[in-house]
Amino acid sequence: MAPPNHRTAHAASPQRRELYFFTLYRVLEAALLALVAFSPLGELMLEIRQPVLLQALVVVYLAAALGMVYASFRSQIPPRRQAALGLGLDLLVAGGVLATTSGSQGGIALLMLFNVGAGALILPQRAGLGFATAAALLVLGDSLLNRTFDPLNARPLAESVMFSVTYLATAVLCELLSRQVSESQALAEKRGEELANQAEINELVIRRMRTGILVVDGEHRVKVCNEAAWGLLGKPSPDRQQLADIAMDLHRALLLWRQGRGDIPRAMTLAEGAPEVLPRFVSLSLTDNLFLIFLDDSRIYSDRAEELTLATLGRLSASIAHEIRNPLAAINYSVQLLEETAVLPEADRRLLEIIHTQCQRMNGIVQDILGLARRERSQPETLDISQFARRFVDEYRASHPLETDILQAISHRSTLAMADPRHLHQVLTILVQNALTYGRMPGEPAKVTVSVPSAPPGAPPELNVLDRGPGIPSAVAEQIFTPFYTTSEHGTGLGLYIAKQLCEANQCTLSYQPVPGGGSCFRIILPPGMTLMQDDSPTGRLNLA
Incomplete structure (x- = not known):
């Protein structure tokens, strides 16, 4: 002062x-x-x-x-x-x-x-x-x-x-x-300066909100429109000020609300290609001069409902899986004892093989459900994904007999990326198993490749799992990452969903790419890795590369 x-x-x-x-x-x-x-x-x-x-x-x-x-x-x-x-x-x-x-x-x-x-x-x-x-x-x-x-x-x-x-x-x-x-x-x-700053902050917050916000006067002229509302309205021209000219359905809904009628539509589409919205109205003055309209994207509610459903289903499935594992282990152990019987008819032995196969399948389902419910937090570290891919292929071939199937790793040079090695190993296991199971032409062995392509300078590193099978139809490809969605009678529909969730937990993206000439490619885009290299200068300082 x-x-x-x-x-x-x-x-x-x-x-x-x-x-x-x-x-x-x-x-x-x-x-x-x-x-x-x-x-x-x-x-x-x-x-x-x-x-x-x-x-x-x-x-x-x-x-x-x-x-x-x-x-x-x-x-x-x-x-x-x-x-x-x-x-x-x-x-x-x-x-x-x-x-x-x-x-x-x-x-x-x-x-x-x-x-x-x-x-x-x-x-x-x-x-x-x-x-x-x-x-x-x-x-x-x-x-x-x-x-x-x-x-x-x-x-x-x-x-x-x-x-x-x-x-x-x-x-x-x-x-x-x-x-x-x-x-x-x-x-x-x-x-006044504080109020001006607060007004700018409020305007910026309103502009960046995901909920669409409109302010209209008593004659239904638009006074304020944030970016979300502008997109939900079909990006109208700024010259169009009348709500009836921009969105007639919303104009009618506001009239019905002002008249106190209860037959307001719950969801509506305000523009071609725009998602459905749920309008809510609030009067800003007692004289009916200003009205606030909230336009909630119905997809947000759907996503939230799906998240709650999946969370509840995951907890329920995990509790059921715990109860299934004990009798399943007893059945599997009993089958192994029966198989050791010296005198066993061939028909009974065939039945025991069926029981053993189905027990393994059920155990796989339980493991997937438990993995979905008990997913650990990622701990990313810098990996050479070229070396990681080659080591993964060697370990997979050693622990899984492939017979005539082919699994190979292709990498041109060392590529650094950030990821949790346990999560990345689990994702590759899911993708390779799917490729070996479904990525084959009828009567032919599967040909699966785990490749690390050379990325141009500045581009993020990639890790691809390719097969030469029939590919995935476009209608099915849109839903393959949806939980419990499967086109196979032996699948659970959780493998690709878990893989995508693990990738997102590591700030990676997992996507499906069709291969020209037939086949499928599941592409993982990872964050670039970091390493400390010793400087050649006399000071010997460490530089971040």
Whole structure:
């Protein structure tokens, strides 16, 4: 905060306004003195001792007053300096009028009271009190001179003292008033700036909200429209202001709501190709002048409902899976004991193989469900995915007999990426198993490739799993990552869903790409990896590559 005897810079505009009215009052004073100096009425009001000198003084004062009016809003001179010059001129002219007239002390003293107060409003505390003291000394000096040289026309000394005290009191009170005005102005500007900043923040938040927001007036003219609402309305031209011209269904729904009718459509499509929205209406005033319309994308509610359903289903499935594993293990163990029987008919042995196969299938389903319910948080680290892909293929071929199927890894150079190795291993296992199971032409062995293509500079690293099978129809490809969606009677529909969820947990993207000429490609785009390389400079600093 500024010291009490100084004004802050933000008060320049109010000071200039005060200076302007101060200069107008000075013109009024000059006009009154001109009436006294040049009109026959002046001789009736005062005794003019030196008329020529008084007239010259008044002419100069009037011209100077008019010039100061012009300078108050045109000149670049600071308002305080202009006020000081004008107040000094007022005191000089007042002294000249007192010297050239007789009996004018009371009127001049009253006229100067306003000048002293106005000067104290604009000037600093010391300057205001200084000019007030000078006016008091002027009045007291004139009174003492009249007592000395013209005692018959001299006014009481007490009157001069009262005027002097009044000048000083007026200067103090006006300075205090000016300080409060400046502080109030500063507080108002600060609050105004805060409100402006808050308004900008609110506007930015509303603009970036995913919920569409419209504000319309009583005649259904659009006043505010955020980006989400603009997209849901089909991106209309800014020239279209009438809601009926932009979205007739929404216009009718608002009319029904204003009439208090309950048959408002729950969902509607406002533009071709736009998603369905759920409109909600709120009145912003009691006079029905402004209305707030929320346009909620119905897909958000669908996604939330799906998330809740999947979460509930995952917990339920996990609890059921726990109960299934124990009897399933007992059945599997019993089958193994029966298979060790020396004398067993071939038909019974075939039945035991079926039981064993179905137990393995059920165990796989339980493992998928438990993996969906107990997914651990990712712990990404920098990996050489080329080396990772080759090691994965070697381990998979060692633990899974492929017979005539072919599984190979292709990588051209070392490629660094960020991922959790456990999650990435699980994703590749799911993709490779699907490719070996479904990515084969009838009667032919499967040919599956795990490749790491060479990415151009600046492009994110990729990891692809390709097969040369029949491919996936476009209608099916749109839903393959949906949980529990499967076209096989032996599948659970959870494998690709779990793979996609694991990729998203590692800030990766998993997508299906058809291969020209037949086949499928599941592409994983990973974040680029980081490594610390030793610098060759003498300092031996570590650089991030």
